[in-house]
Amino acid sequence: MEGLYINLVRKQPLNYLRLIAGLAMIGATIYLGFYSNQQRFSLLHLAIFFAAGIYYAVLGAGINPVKTFGKAFILVNQNCIAVKKSIFSKSMEAQWDTIKEIQLNITAIRIKLTNEKSFEFEYQMLDSDTIHELKTRIALTAKSKGITVN
Numbered sequence: 415m416e417g418l419y420i421n422l423v424r425k426q427p428l429n430y431l432r433l434i435a436g437l438a439m440i441g442a443t444i445y446l447g448f449y450s451n452q453q454r455f456s457l458l459h460l461a462i463f464f465a466a467g468i469y470y471a472v473l474g475a476g477i478n479p480v481k482t483f484g485k486a487f488i489l490v491n492q493n494c495i496a497v498k499k500s501i502f503s504k505s506m507e508a509q510w511d512t513i514k515e516i517q518l519n520i521t522a523i524r525i526k527l528t529n530e531k532s533f534e535f536e537y538q539m540l541d542s543d544t545i546h547e548l549k550t551r552i553a554l555t556a557k558s559k560g561i562t563v564n
Contacts, residue, residue, distance in 0.1 A: 417491030418551045420544060423501070426478045433474025439467030488535070490551050495525065497535045506533045510555070515562045518549050 443464040446455055455463075472479060484501030495513075498505040508525050517524040524534040537545055556563045 417489060418548065420488040420540070420548065422486035422488065422499070422539070423478060423481050426473060426476050428476040429474045431474070432470050436467045436469070436471030436474050439463055439470060441467075443467060488537075488548065490548070490555060492555065495552070497533075499535060506535070508533070510559045510561070513556070513559075513561050515564065516552060516556050517564045518553065523549075523552065 443460050447457075447460045469479075480501060486498050486500050486503075487496070488498075489496040492510070494507050494509045496505055496507040508527060512527050512529070513525055514528045515526040517526070521538055522534050522536040524532060526532040537548065540548070553563050
C-alpha cells in the first residue's frame with residue numbers, strides 16, 4: 415500500500431479580474447514612471463504600486479506564493495503519520511510502533527502515543543472525499559499494525 419500525501423496549501427483558481435487589475439497596475443506604473451511628464455508620484459509610491467501589481471497578477475494567474483515559503487501537509491505511510499498544519503507550524507510525526515491508540519472523531523483525529531503524549535489535528539478545511547480517504551487509510555494501516563482505532 416502506497417503512502418497518502420495531502421497538500422494543505424490551497425491552490426488558487428485562475429481569476430481574470432485580478433490578473434487584469436495586476437497587469438493594469440504594472441502598466442500604469444511603467445507609464446507613470448518612464449513616459450509621463452508629470453511628477454505626481456515619488457519612486458517609493460511607484461515601487462509600491464508596481465509590487466502590488468505583481469502580487470495581483472501572480473494571484474490572478476492562479477499561482478499561490480505561499481508554496482514558495484513552506485509546506486503544509488498530512489502524510490500517512492507504512493512508517494509514520496506526519497502532520498504539518500500550516501507553513502508556520504512545526505511538523506508533528508508519530509512512528510506507527512509508538513502509537514497506542516487512534517481516535518477518529520467527527521472534526522479531528524487524535525493520536526495517543528505510548529509515552530502518554532498525544533497530538534491531534536483538525537481537518538475541517540478538507541473536502542469530504544479527502545476526509546473519507548484519510549480516515550480509511552489511517553484505520554486500515556492502524557489495524558494492520560495492531561493499533562486500537564476508536
